Amino acid sequence: MKKLIILLFLILPAISWAQELKSPNENFNLKFSIEEGKPTYQLTLDRQLIVKPSSLGLELIDVEDLISGFEIVETKNSSYDNTWEPVWGESSKIRNHYNELLVSLKQSETNRLMNIRFRLFNDGLGFRYEFPQQDNFTYFVVKEEKTQFAMTGDHKAWWIAGDYDTQEYDYTTSKLSEIRGLMEKAVTPNVSQYAFSETGVQTALMMKSKDGVYINLHEAALVGYSAMHLELDDENMVFTSHLTPDAIGNKAYMQAPTQTPWRTVIASKNAGDILLSNITLNLNEPLAYEDVSWIKPVKYIGVWWEMITGKSSWAYADLPGVKLGETDYSKAEPNGRHGATTEHVKEYIDFAAEHGFDQVLVEGWNQGWEDWFDKSKDYVFDFLTPYPDFDVVELRNYAKSKGVRIMMHHETSGAIRNYERHMDKAYQFMIDNNYNAVKSGYVGDIIPRGEHHYGQWAVNHYLYAVKKAGEYGVMVNAHEAVRPTGLRRTYPNLLANESARGTEYEAFGGNNVDHTTILPFTRQIGGPMDYTPGIFETDISKLNPNNGSRVRTTIARQLALYVTMYSPLQMAADLPEHYNQHLDAFQFIKDVPVDWSESLVLEAEPGDFITYARKDKNSSNWFVGRTNDEENRTSNIKFDFLEKGKSYIATVYKDAENAHWEKNPKAYEIEKYSVNNKSDISIDCAPGGGYAISIMEVDKSDLKGLEKL
Template identity: 45%
Template sequence: MKKLLVLVFSLSTLLSCSVASSGVSSPDENIKVNFHLNEIGKFFYTITYKDKAIIDTSFVGFELIDAPNLTKGFIAKVRKPEEVNETWQMPWGEQLNVVNHYNEVLVELQERDSLQRKINLVFRVFNDGVGFRYEFPEQPNLKTAFIKEEHTEFNLTKDYKTFWIPGDWDIYEHLYSTTKLSEIDAKSYIPRTNLAQSYIPDNAVNTPVTLVGDDGLHLSFHEAALVDYSGMTLKVDTQNLSFKSQLVGSENTDYKVKRELPFHTPWRTIQITNNAPDLITSNLIVNLNEPNKLGDVSWFTPMKYTGVWWEMHLGKSSWDYGMEMVDGKWIDTGKANGKHGATTENVKRFIDFSAKNNIAGVLVEGWNTGWERWIGFEDREGVFDFVTPYPDYNFEEVTAYAKEKGVQIIMHHETSAATETYEKQQDTAYALMQKYGMHAVKSGYVGKILPKGEYHHGQYMVNQYNNAAIKAAKYQVAVNAHEPIKATGLRRTYPNIISREGLRGQEFNAWAGDGGNPPEHLPIVAFTRMLAGPIDFTPGIFNIKFDEYRKDNQVNTTLAQQLALYVVIYSPVQMAADLVEHYEANPAPLQFIKDVGVDWLETKVLNGEVGDFVTIARKEKTTGNWFLGSITDENSREIEINFNFLEANKIYEAKIYRDGNNAHWNNNPLDIIIETLEIKKGDRKVIKLAEGGGLAISLKKKN
């Protein structure tokens, strides 16, 4: 055991004269965080769960530029813990009411030497985990912090089964690996990455990273409230079974974060549960964010949408209209290439289909000029503007037609990661949307960041993403970001941050050369990436094989699983991603997409195991109808559904969409059985999921 020094307490907040007893527990007392100083004044913490050590001696501190490091020589004061127990409401989300119950303690660290610099740690301990952050108060001997590295340790006590993607500074679009913690090798991804941007400098993982113990303990490490700071990866020590924070840097500075004091860091989070379903129902991440700063956001309505998107990935159409290079310049010849997808006629077709099928939005990609000039070009600044349509897309006509049909056009802004161009044009672009009553934009950041030397997940880009959304709110615009910074619960503070990508999405099934997303992908995603926040995954592909477009590609699920994803993978904007003709040819399964909700009163995770399967039921906010989705990996399994979540003394009409007897994600993905039953509270039903299969159920109260 390390030699310990006694922590110093102010008289007004005296807790104890014994270091070993200083700490804070969760409201249910299952989780306890203990605080310590060693003989040289280095602060560390430990965490126990039900009296078992899960985080051992873990030091904290900062490495600074042009100033001594803040790592040792501290004395400490520990304030008396305070309990907070409140309930707040989501304007949209997985549930309406969110309980925010925790015990909080402030630890004040101050150097003993002449500088006497200060740094505080705030710990919040919930029944489902721990969040802590650093606060740099105003002080005479530290005005600006140039942070070279944050040294936050998470030293584990077991070699957990770990579900991880590499600590890529530029992109999250990797398949998950499942290994022991001691076997993580992030650099093994480098030879197999074929992404538009990727940089994996060390053996580190991105967050959320989820760990499962042999005893059923589940841990997930992430961060919350990422504002004006660099994204955090976790460097892996495979021998000592530990993670250490590693901030995303920049080639343009020798520091990773620059902040004027006073400021605080994002929260470092550890979700702790004794089963997999409770990870999904945990609200720890969103609770660690500040309350709504925007006020009324009823101008944004959660919705399903279709759009001009999947057809480009299939190769049926193109984003670009067709321009020619003359004397080194791109010239609009007025001649379309014959494959342009965002035409007035084609978009009207999607509007008509959406209006008929209870789908409120249509996304239009490739509507604006510049698509010919950005792929393969190193200098992408100035390529796109966000107000000028191609000649075959009549902006006025389309928006008027959509309004007449009661359908909203979802704007698309592909920035091509040319941040200065986008920043200059944001006001003009958002004002155009406001003029035509468009309240949602899908933004994209494909490519290496401009200015050169910046990464997608560094402080520069964290500010770009967040500032774009904050500005959008002034124009009543909600943002669905692709190629984004990670979700960290900011949707509570800025509810116009509605969804984002941030994972290997559906499009990889259409054009990846590695076989697409395997059946285990989404049963992992539900317990990793989805813990961070809503995902725009674009489900609903009915033409699973699409041999007429890409013979060697397919979606590696059954049709029933594609329906189940509308419930399992949460987002307030859910795309019916397939082509209109594929839906019109399959009206029976289309009915589920027409019926399913997107905004929920409550959510129940009925069962699940990380990487294997998951079953989720959600109650629609406006109708009180329940919808259930269940998905599995490459293994067939029987799922028992207990309908105890239904209202008592009511009969529900259950429309069940399940895998057929011969269904298989590869051999027979379209085999589906649709049946209608009466279900009541307490009923149980065992249903078989095929390999790569799923189950979708709509439950409506009978009159």
């Protein structure tokens, strides 16, 4: 036995940890050292290893790599503790509390300098590479970043395929070792996609170890760099960063002084802590705007779902080809299916005004929709010229008279440089016509051809568009752009992104039933998603006989998504006539806020269920939402988050006893109870179901006749 122990000792790498860093609560411990000239780190939680010794560095083009040959020049330790107030969000105040280790390194042979900055929070780690101003190293091109995340075992993971152009995939749940065998099935068709590996996955990646530790890998403050994926060595369970390339294969073009985005490791033995982590936000820069009075959360409806389902059309006419400025639409025969007509949009405006919605999204209002999809066409839209049946001025005035705004839609068709050519005029057109929010889209392959949605070139464009919008007082909801990394702290006019498989896919064949029990642990770690919930008619053939898709949900869960899928931009996505059929359930959508002062996770397990409780930012009212997977489950929650001594009416919107996402999706019940902070409730959740609860503070005299929980 002694010989075996000695042999194992000789095989293991001898690492003398030069630096240690503890989180403020001392639960996390980071160790850093140079191992044979290579920067190396490891991370423990409660003395339990969660990231094994992992190397750091970058491969460069045409010069020596920044991977080995390093020595420590200097280290600095510091602490920071501050509380800041987001313009909007899941809470009104956010504490930014961390201990920091800054390691200054020098590559001995080249004398080049590279710093690695570590910040250890009570919920995890953030670190990045920094390149100070120096005489012999200013411009460089990154061939690949070689950041490792060495896992301690074959963890359970919730993942989507690594792809340079889309995150619009259903999530796969498997062990890490099973990713390779499941990859082919995981890569489903998309308009623009580039899956690059049999073991490559995207961030934010959610995992759970055999001993119950939840681990999330992502990045924060993606600026001037390409998006990071993770390449898995499935023999050793080691992830290595894999950056999105440009058209010639390079990953990033850098000029010192500069830095990379932060790489993040969020971990806890409680799944809810992952959902409540603010690491991503705290690693971004503070607010960039002095005046934010023009940035306001939005609840909206829109001329959209009817086009997604095929009930109506974005295009005005059936034409073989269009050239803007040359095609005479006055001579074109209308196809009779166009959705964005003046009179039809007025119907939506009336509905919005009647029920208290802020805005009406209108897609398909502008010329060019007949000739753009999958054409790789550089000049498709000018974002200014309406169809003959869409009267901009009349609708502007009509909406204004009703106290409603119209939300602009800019589909770029991936032609980024064309969008930038027209951007100033397009934003000015918005301001002239009382628009203050835009939904932008990047469907299709990026132009210039060969660039990718998640490459440095496109990433730079997305931020440019947000900043330019800020100059005009415009809020942005970007679809098909790169997934968010907390930039909304700095630029809060970036209200939401899509960058995942949203409700629209329910009309394209469906999402997995557990989809909304995973997204908050993955895609939403970086920021809000415009998921577009609120579908009451789940049989798509009722809208379009040629579409046999079915929305995999109950009505009760659709209500819950307004709480569980956080966004300051929430759409009631279904048609007004379907809401008119269920006005009692629709009341929750009208009542639920889009801005919160406090958020709690009452129950959570990735892929199974999530129950949130959130407090309205502008009142003492609370709202609870529960999203459930394909299993029958019972939710048991307490109302101990309510203020002591106060009385509330809880209106519970839940699945009926026989509800089922496929067999009986519209079966729901609404019950009212008297509750206080000592109350609790048990609710059965149907497959694909859930529940929503509004909890309104009232005087005790208003509780007469209500059952007390």
